[in-house]
Amino acid sequence: MEKSSGNIGKPVAAEVVSPASEGFDTERLMRELGQGRLFHLMNYGLLAVTVFMAAIYGINYVFLAGDVSYRCVVPECELSNSTEYHPAWLAGALPPAGRQQRCSRREPLGAAAGCGAGTAFAEELRPCDQWLYASWDTIVAEFNLACQEWKRTLVGTIHNVGMLVSLPILGYISDRWGRKRALILSCTLVGAIGSLKAFSVSYEMYVVIEFLETVAGASAFPAAYILTIELLGQDKRVLTTAFLGIMLVLGGLSFALLAKTFHYWRTFIIVVYPPSLLFISYIYLLPESIRWLLSKGRKEEAVEIIMRAAKMNNVTLSEETMKQLTEEKPKETKKEEKQEESGLWMQVLRSPIIMTRLAICSWWWITCTFVFYGLAINSVSLAGDKYTNYMLVVSVEVVAVVTNALVLDRVGRKRTLLVAYTVCGLSCVAIAFVPKSLAWLATLLYLVGKIAITQAFSGIYMYTSELFPTHARHSLLGFCSMVGRIGSIVAPQMPLLAIYVEWLPSVLFGATALIAGALMLTTPETLNTRLPDTIQEAEQIKNQPRSNEMQMNNTS
Numbered sequence: 001m002e003k004s005s006g007n008i009g010k011p012v013a014a015e016v017v018s019p020a021s022e023g024f025d026t027e028r029l030m031r032e033l034g035q036g037r038l039f040h041l042m043n044y045g046l047l048a049v050t051v052f053m054a055a056i057y058g059i060n061y062v063f064l065a066g067d068v069s070y071r072c073v074v075p076e077c078e079l080s081n082s083t084e085y086h087p088a089w090l091a092g093a094l095p096p097a098g099r100q101q102r103c104s105r106r107e108p109l110g111a112a113a114g115c116g117a118g119t120a121f122a123e124e125l126r127p128c129d130q131w132l133y134a135s136w137d138t139i140v141a142e143f144n145l146a147c148q149e150w151k152r153t154l155v156g157t158i159h160n161v162g163m164l165v166s167l168p169i170l171g172y173i174s175d176r177w178g179r180k181r182a183l184i185l186s187c188t189l190v191g192a193i194g195s196l197k198a199f200s201v202s203y204e205m206y207v208v209i210e211f212l213e214t215v216a217g218a219s220a221f222p223a224a225y226i227l228t229i230e231l232l233g234q235d236k237r238v239l240t241t242a243f244l245g246i247m248l249v250l251g252g253l254s255f256a257l258l259a260k261t262f263h264y265w266r267t268f269i270i271v272v273y274p275p276s277l278l279f280i281s282y283i284y285l286l287p288e289s290i291r292w293l294l295s296k297g298r299k300e301e302a303v304e305i306i307m308r309a310a311k312m313n314n315v316t317l318s319e320e321t322m323k324q325l326t327e328e329k330p331k332e333t334k335k336e337e338k339q340e341e342s343g344l345w346m347q348v349l350r351s352p353i354i355m356t357r358l359a360i361c362s363w364w365w366i367t368c369t370f371v372f373y374g375l376a377i378n379s380v381s382l383a384g385d386k387y388t389n390y391m392l393v394v395s396v397e398v399v400a401v402v403t404n405a406l407v408l409d410r411v412g413r414k415r416t417l418l419v420a421y422t423v424c425g426l427s428c429v430a431i432a433f434v435p436k437s438l439a440w441l442a443t444l445l446y447l448v449g450k451i452a453i454t455q456a457f458s459g460i461y462m463y464t465s466e467l468f469p470t471h472a473r474h475s476l477l478g479f480c481s482m483v484g485r486i487g488s489i490v491a492p493q494m495p496l497l498a499i500y501v502e503w504l505p506s507v508l509f510g511a512t513a514l515i516a517g518a519l520m521l522t523t524p525e526t527l528n529t530r531l532p533d534t535i536q537e538a539e540q541i542k543n544q545p546r547s548n549e550m551q552m553n554n555t556s
Contacts, residue, residue, distance in 0.1 A: 028321065035231075048244070051248060052251040053276055063256075068133055068137065074107075085132060089117060106122050108120070108121050143202065154207070157489050158211050162213070179288065188276060191275065191277045241458055353539045357523060365464075365483060371509045376450075397451070414524075417517075426514075431503075432504075
């Protein structure tokens with residue numbers, strides 16, 4: 001359980017106050033600027049495009065490195081360049097079913113040239129050394145990965161290792177040099193590096209580029225999310241999360257449609273990746289986060305953006321706000337800013353409350369990435385068309401996004417996420433006990449689990465960002481997301497585990513979700529609280545009085 005900030009042992013370093021909190025009410029400023037007018041709508045649109053593209057790149061290895069049908073070439077019966085996939089003699093030459101059918105073969109009896117429907121074959125199985133592929137759409141056929149399932153699933157694991165490396169790097173860039181720079185850097189590099197995959201000449205080259213692409217682009221969504229919530233007041237955070245969640249769904253559906261249209265993996269890459277190079281134009285189109293500029297003491301730059309926003313939104317700022325924006329800051333305060341910036345992580349390490357919160361948030365993220373990506377990856381293995389299945393699993397995420405929009409500001413963050421984790425855990429565990437004759441019930445539980453974990457994943461972005469201070473928000477959010485990638489690194493290996501113990505993956509998904517739900521009881525509610533700007537404010541979240549405006553709204 002978290003300790004109250006009033007307990008003995010409160011870290012001294014947490015008492016340093018950021019410039020943003022020294023008498024400046026950023027929440028009031030955001031409300032005065034309008035939040036739903038031209039300046040904001042323009043930025044919502046710009047940020048929505050980055051989230052849309054991030055969804056397309058997110059797990060495209062599901063199709064690019066997807067499994068395809070293949071069989072052994074039987075050199076005694078056919079030529080190595082044969083294209084007939086189901087010859088009349090095939091049933092006798094291959095084992096009846098399972099992995100052996102793809103990786104083993106029988107030799108024909110007798111020395112007669114060629115094989116026919118009546119050809120007899122030996123019982124002894126021999127390993128294959130050549131394969132015939134039914135499709136060349138994925139890298140499996142291109143790089144001859146038959147019977148090397150681990151190489152295929154390793155692409156997903158390498159992708160998520162890249163995310164683990166990326167998040168702290170781009171998180172540091174975001175908190176140190178700005179949200180805008182981090183976002184533009186991530187979005188443009190993913191287009192440049194990802195395009196190179198289309199020219200891979202070997203499996204090893206493809207995997208290396210996959211890693212570099214992810215290191216560059218994995219932080220696009222966190223950067224866009226933080227820029228969006230810092231553009232708004234506290235009463236619009238849930239709406240923001242829902243808006244970005246819808247964009248992720250639209251991006252996921254577009255990804256499946258593009259993959260279905262451009263089957264061949266090289267063509268898909270050439271079509272999808274180069275447009276991201278256009279994000280370089282955001283240097284001129286997208287403003288920096290006002291909150292971040294104020295928290296760094298860069299008031300002149302912040303005022304310039306604020307004035308432009310007020311003009312575009314046709315609003316007049318109050319006299320008190322204008323006074324705070326135009327008054328000079330003492331030099332001593334600037335000195336304190338530098339000391340605070342250099343000792344940020346020391347403040348975090350000296351705060352048992354923040355450190356405990358960081359550990360708990362990390363487990364939530366591990367659970368979200370493990371279960372969310374695990375269920376998404378397994379969706380293409382369900383019966384039916386893999387593109388349709390993927391679109392179905394992505395589509396149900398809308399239910400989670402809409403549910404969050406309706407309940408997060410009414411029921412609260414904690415209870416909503418607690419229910420989401422619990423429902424997901426129970427659904428996934430229950431799948432293991434459903435008999436195969438009730439496949440429809442297993443599919444239903446699968447979709448319920450996917451909806452619940454999507455609801456948790458969508459909500460955890462907002463909840464985590466509300467638990468940490470502005471100066472370290474992206475760094476700490478990035479740290480939690482980085483540790484969480486342990487889950488997404490393991491998730492691509494679940495299909496391999498299912499080969500040996502079919503029910504175990506769903507039980508593991510459920511168990512991690514139930515533990516995450518239990519940990520939700522140990523953190524404070526952030527409903528109707530302002531975003532903390534300092535370590536001290538973050539520690540005192542549970543003691544914060546509810547916003548007067550929000551109280552009035554709830555009682556009216």
